Amino acid sequence: MRVGLTGGIGSGKSTVAGFLREAGAVVVDTDAISRGLTLAGGAAMPAIAQAFGAAFVSTDGALDRERMRALAFSDASAKRRLESILHPLITTEALAQAEAAAGAPLIVFDVPLLVESGRWRPRVARVLVIDCSTETQFARVLQRPGWTHERIEGALAAQASRQTRRAAADAVLWNDGIALVTLRNQVLMLAARWGCETIAAP
Known part of the structure; x- marks a missing residue:
């Protein structure tokens, strides 16, 4: 189930x-998936950098989570833009993890x-x-x-x-x-x- x-x-x-x-x-943690996507080298980072600019990328190449959180809380359109990048990637990875766990009760x-x-x-x-x-x-x-x-x-x-x-x-x-x-x-x-x-x- x-x-x-x-x-x-x-x-x-x-x-x-x-x-x-x-x-x-088997627990598929979408928060953990999101964090992985926004680490340095994460699959979401090129699109995030293009959509929001270098100011939202930390010196190590990861998402500046505090800056992005502040923007998303104050600007609904920015939140939607971020979600449009992250949500499809999160869903794809979550479903892949579930498929890998097929047979779990x-x-x-x-x-x-x-x-x-x-x-x-x-x-x-x-x-x-x-x-x-x-x-x-x-x-x-x-x-x-x-x-x-x-x-x-x-x-x-x-x-x-x-x-x-x-x-x-x-x-x-x-x-x-x-x-x-x-x-x-x-x-x-x-x-x-x-x-x-x-x-x-x-």
Whole structure:
């Protein structure tokens, strides 16, 4: 089975992805693919340099992620231009990784903007949304280096609302005010229901 995993910033999606791997799922991480495409020598860098100029390329030839993030948050057209370069490349690589994992009981596409893109729903049998309150999102993300209230507000504005994500979900895990072991057990149980031969929960 192919599953789409998504959730807002600070929801704990990466933690859940780790538990799914523990359960035996193959996780295709589209954020990791995106980072690879924008490293020095990455497949997206020539098109990004042409579209945005040398100012957005760091001295080592990689994408200047902070400069691009600031531009994308403030300029919707720039964000669309970047997405038009990255998204086809990300999709191609993600599907190739999934094909390479053919035969796995569960293939999970970890896609932060799964609901927003509109392209991933037809490619997966189920959508799993990790959810928490907005207050919890702020509290978690503020602990990350370099993140401010303003930057988090920009990230939230660029993402679908919690209600929109939940409406698109086949399953929702509420990751707010619960112990990590409880979340893990919920993930393992869900993975087992969707075909993974999970390891025994403690």
